[in-house]
Amino acid sequence: MARRRQAVTIKHVAADAGVSLQTVSRVINEEPNVRPAMKERVEASIDKLGYVPSIAARRMSGSRSYLILALNDRERTIADWQARQGTDWVDQMLLGGMLKCAEFGYRMIIELVDTHSDHVERELNTALLALQPDGIILTPPHSENPQITGLLEERGVPFARIGVRDDEGNLSLVMDDEGAARLATQHLIDLGHRRIGFIAGSGEYQLSSWREKGWREALAQAGIPSDGLSAGGDFSYDSGFAAAEKLLVRDPRPTAILASNDQMAMAAMDVAAERGLAVPFDLSVVSFDNTPMTIFSQPPMTAVDQPIAATVSRAVELLIAANRGEELPTETEVIPAKLIERGSTALAPDGG
Structure with a gap:
């Protein structure tokens, strides 16, 4: 032996x-x-x-646990996993967070918590007691929940908020949703589009209003009207379908649509197909997120690539720095996004 x-x-x-x-x-x-x-x-x-x-x-x-805990919304995360439609928010969180943690000898754990639950404090307290993390990463909508942030402040646990602008000195990071929407809208303007519709996300998230603001600002700067060209959604395929139907029955209809996530953009492409409109020749479509479904859609979608991995990686750096007593930024950090051009956008038909 x-x-x-x-x-x-x-x-x-x-x-x-x-x-x-x-x-x-x-x-x-x-x-x-x-x-x-x-x-x-x-x-x-x-x-x-x-x-x-x-x-x-x-x-x-010592007093450190060498664990970073990331909280994600239970209901939406489980729904995405069960749907198996190619959403990869958690994958990208792990990619950025786990690799950065490994550089410093830390580990990252993800917990799913229902931000709407009456038991959110009990769930969070249980996780804190069991894991004793050195820091917490809050993603939307948890990062916007005062019940959660208040509890962490009371317990003295460092936390970083993603998707929230924090003017009170707490660690916060945003993925330049407003700038990315301007970039995507300008891409369509450069292609000659003058009737550019917008499908908004859920009002539960601050980033939804930032994306709509970026779209409106880009149009205003180009002297193009936006009135009546916005329709509300909630990030689901069904809501995107209803919003796209609302936009495409207009006369004259939009020649392009910017959707606030990939599922709603996919729905807009399906509505276009039902109405006999060819993407991108009759209707250009741009999406947010750049999940795997954008590559395999027909045609592949032009999309804003959300820097999720880079943002979570930076959040880990900041939390570790907080534990070391290092100087921390007092303003919200903006992680730039980029636009990936694919086959769902083309020159506007008949001059826009």
């Missing part, structure tokens, strides 16, 4: 480097009071021996 390899411990590292256990612990926990030469020696021994510090041991050595 082969002998089981003995696990490398902090004691082995200390012996190899010729230092105390306390010194190794300070290096592992990235404490500031370690001389550079000593830190280099310990890190060389860690690499040589292949030592991997466990989170459990690190948690016991």
Whole structure:
């Protein structure tokens, strides 16, 4: 029988480097009071021996848990997973958050909490007690829920709010929804479109109003009217279908539609097909999010690429910095989005 390899411990590292256990612990926990030469020696021994510090041991050595907890809306997330329609918000959160956590020796966990539940405080308190996270990432609509933010402030847990502009000094990040909507609308204007419809998202999210504002501002700057060209949705396919029907019965109808997410954009393309309109030759369509469905739609959709991974990655950086007592930004950070041009947009028919 082969002998089981003995696990490398902090004691082995200390012996190899010729230092105390306390010194190794300070290096592992990235404490500031370690001389550079000593830190280099310990890190060389860690690499040589292949030592991997466990989170459990690190948690016991100090007050930090080395866990970052991200909260996402339970109802919408489960509905997206069950629908299997290619939404990848959580995937992108994990991509950005887990990779950044790994750089600093942290771990990221996602919890689903129903922001509408009367038990939201109990659910959140249970998660905080069980995990004792070093920081919380709040996504919409949790980031806009004062019941949640108030509880975290009361408990003294650092948190970063995504999708919210916070003027009170809390950590907050937005994905430039307003600027992205202007960019997408300008793309359509540059193609000669002058009747550009807009399908808004749910009023439950601040970003819905920012996207509509960006669309209106781009049209106003070009001297193009927007009155009567906006229809409300709630980010679902069905609401996008109803909104697109409302827009496309207008006379004259829009020659282009900017939808506030991919599912509503897909619905707009389906309404166009039912009405005998060819995308993009009769109707151009631009979407927000750039989930996998945009690539496989027919034609593939021009879409605003939401920088979800980059935003969550930055949120992790800020929370770790907060735990280290570093100086933090006092204003909302804006993570720029970009437009991916595909086959669903073309020159306006008959001059727009």
